[in-house]
Amino acid sequence: MVKMPSITSTIAMMLICMCSCQPKQQSRESLTDPPPNRPELNEEWITIDYVMGRFDPATHTDFVLIDTSDADRSGLYLRKDAYAAFRQMSDAAAAQGHKMIIRSATRNFDYQKGIWERKWKGETTLEGGMKASDISDPVLRAKKILLYSSMPGTSRHHWGTDIDINSFNNDYFKSGQGGALYRWMQENASSYGFCQPYTDKSNGRTGYEEERWHWSFKTISDPLTQYCKLNLKNEMITGFEGSETAVEVNMMDNYVLGIDHQCRN
Numbered sequence: 001m002v003k004m005p006s007i008t009s010t011i012a013m014m015l016i017c018m019c020s021c022q023p024k025q026q027s028r029e030s031l032t033d034p035p036p037n038r039p040e041l042n043e044e045w046i047t048i049d050y051v052m053g054r055f056d057p058a059t060h061t062d063f064v065l066i067d068t069s070d071a072d073r074s075g076l077y078l079r080k081d082a083y084a085a086f087r088q089m090s091d092a093a094a095a096q097g098h099k100m101i102i103r104s105a106t107r108n109f110d111y112q113k114g115i116w117e118r119k120w121k122g123e124t125t126l127e128g129g130m131k132a133s134d135i136s137d138p139v140l141r142a143k144k145i146l147l148y149s150s151m152p153g154t155s156r157h158h159w160g161t162d163i164d165i166n167s168f169n170n171d172y173f174k175s176g177q178g179g180a181l182y183r184w185m186q187e188n189a190s191s192y193g194f195c196q197p198y199t200d201k202s203n204g205r206t207g208y209e210e211e212r213w214h215w216s217f218k219t220i221s222d223p224l225t226q227y228c229k230l231n232l233k234n235e236m237i238t239g240f241e242g243s244e245t246a247v248e249v250n251m252m253d254n255y256v257l258g259i260d261h262q263c264r265n
């Protein structure tokens with residue numbers, strides 16, 4: 001759910017990735033498998049470590065490197081099933097004149113910890129240019145960061161099912177090319193298994209602000225959401241600066257489960 005609010009932080013993230021990610025060649029053949037069935041909650045790959053992003057997508061056999069023709073840089077990963085579905089959706093969109101570029105995909109716990117702690121310590125500014133570190137109350141500080149960024153261990157980007165496309169700016173999706181793409185997505189994304197978790201809050205949804213760029217491969221992410229609802233507790237969200245606020249902000253009910261109804265079965 002992280003949004004890169006400033007050009008500076010966007011460039012910083014891109015530089016980090018360019019320096020640390022080792023692209024691999026990926027055969028398209030492995031992406032032509034039939035659509036996946038909805039996984040069962042007791043499947044052995046669905047674990048607390050998995051949903052909290054405690055793994056490396058670069059070495060996980062269910063993950064695949066995203067082709068640079070689909071992304072704004074090399075070194076991004078998705079689950080194979082999610083990427084195959086994305087490619088089908090992207091091809092269909094392209095046939096209607098819409099271009100989709102993945103700006104962010106899988107981010108594991110350590111990656112998200114870096115994003116969160118840079119904001120927590122004021123090394124990265126928040127939307128509007130303020131520093132979270134100027135907020136002395138830790139709960140208020142966490143809530144400010146949580147407008148757009150998730151705590152490590154709670155991001156849907158951990159799962160390999162969620163992507164950010166084209167622009168980290170809702171206004172981009174309100175007119176012109178972005179507006180046309182967003183309307184196409186609203187009408188067609190569900191046909192390919194995708195949904196928008198962070199819609200506007202007019203229906204009473206809690207949690208992160210609206211993100212028109214964030215889309216989720218519901219076929220896999222909905223069972224993962226249900227697993228989290230049953231097994232992930234606020235007290236388990238630890239291992240980074242400010243994690244002591246997870247209980248008070250009620251990360252699980254307000255954020256992890258604060259998604260649009262279209263992303264739930």
Ligand SMILES: [Zn+2]
Pocket residue numbers: 001002104157162163164213214
């Ligand atoms: Zn996102």
